[in-house]
Amino acid sequence: MDRKARERWSPVARWGLRIALLGALVTLYGVLLRRFDLIDTPAAFALLCGGLSLAFLSLCLGIYAMVETWVRVVRGFRYAAAATALSLLVLGPPGATLVPGLAMPAIHDISTDLDDPPLFTVSLLDRPAWANDLDPPKPGSAAAAAQRQFYPDIVPLVLDMQPEEGFEYAARAARELGWQVVASLEPPLPDAEGVIEAVAHTDIVRFADDVVIRIRPDNGRTRFDIRSVSRFGRSDLGRNAARIREVLDMIERFSGE
Numbered sequence: 001m002d003r004k005a006r007e008r009w010s011p012v013a014r015w016g017l018r019i020a021l022l023g024a025l026v027t028l029y030g031v032l033l034r035r036f037d038l039i040d041t042p043a044a045f046a047l048l049c050g051g052l053s054l055a056f057l058s059l060c061l062g063i064y065a066m067v068e069t070w071v072r073v074v075r076g077f078r079y080a081a082a083a084t085a086l087s088l089l090v091l092g093p094p095g096a097t098l099v100p101g102l103a104m105p106a107i108h109d110i111s112t113d114l115d116d117p118p119l120f121t122v123s124l125l126d127r128p129a130w131a132n133d134l135d136p137p138k139p140g141s142a143a144a145a146a147q148r149q150f151y152p153d154i155v156p157l158v159l160d161m162q163p164e165e166g167f168e169y170a171a172r173a174a175r176e177l178g179w180q181v182v183a184s185l186e187p188p189l190p191d192a193e194g195v196i197e198a199v200a201h202t203d204i205v206r207f208a209d210d211v212v213i214r215i216r217p218d219n220g221r222t223r224f225d226i227r228s229v230s231r232f233g234r235s236d237l238g239r240n241a242a243r244i245r246e247v248l249d250m251i252e253r254f255s256g257e
Contacts, residue, residue, distance in 0.1 A: 010068050013076030016061030016083035023054030024090050035206050041232040042130050044205065052094060059087035093204075101237025105146035108230035109137055110240040112156045112248075114144045118214035118227045122183035123197050131231040134210065151241045157224040157248045159255050163187040166215045166222035166251075167194040173250040174198050179211065191217045200228070200243060207232065209240065213247070224251060 030047030033039045039047075065080030109132075111117040117136040124134060137143035147154065159166065164187050174181055179198035187194040194215040199208050207230075214225040226247055228240035 008074045010065050010074050010076035012061055012068060013065035013079040016058050016065050017079045019054050019061065020058035020083040020086040023051050023058055024086055026054060027051030027090050031205055040128060041207055052091060055087045055090040058083045062087060097237060104235065104238040105150050106235040107143045107146050108132055108233060108236045109143065110147060110151065110154060110244060111136065111227040112154055112244060113225045114147065115139050118212040118225050120197060120210060120212050123210050132229060134229060154241055154244055157252060158218055158221050161222050161255060162190060163192065163194055163215050163217050163222050166224060169251045169254040170196055170213045170215055170224065172254060173247050224248065
């Protein structure tokens with residue numbers, strides 16, 4: 001009886017591995033097509049959601065099959081273990097971003113100045129139809145209240161320098177971060193305002209976000225305001241706030257060199 005049982009295969013184990021392979025291929029396909037700008041963000045997001053859903057299904061099937069092969073003494077444990085491992089490999093990187101981001105508010109437009117946020121101009125001219133709009137949240141809106149609650153550290157940076165010097169630091173930060181600068185207006189006068197508009201991309205999938213840096217005089221010093229807006233999705237999972245912190249820290253570091 002035991003020998004016959006050992007000759008039987010677990011169909012769940014086999015299907016779990018097949019689905020794991022399919023999920024990995026769909027996920028990789030979505031990443032590569034988006035990274036090389038062959039499809040737009042909504043299509044890539046759909047592929048990634050599909051691939052990750054298949055990976056999660058195969059993870060459940062793999063765990064079930066490992067238990068089944070152990071309890072019923074049937075073959076297929078290696079298939080089940082491979083399905084589980086491959087699923088975890090696919091789910092791990094996005095899970096590391098999604099899980100902490102789920103605690104963040106469902107907002108996608110972050111600014112150091114909620115009362116008078118920096119405005120986009122050039123970025124409005126060539127914008128996909130599916131992209132979030134660039135109208136800033138109103139000061140008393142729920143989005144503004146959520147930012148104040150979850151990101152109280154996102155405030156303007158004021159440094160002891162002239163706006164022209166501050167503009168150079170901001171432009172240097174944009175270059176070192178690999179942003180695609182779409183507009184660069186240097187302060188035309190010593191006490192005038194400067195603006196940099198750019199498109200920033202995420203590291204792997206290269207989802208695009210719009211960023212504007214405003215450099216203006218402030219009682220003999222220079223004030224930096226930054227606004228970062230996700231093009232797609234209701235929630236940015238904390239990405240825009242992290243980007244603003246990174247830029248402000250970089251500018252402050254440059255000023256101390």
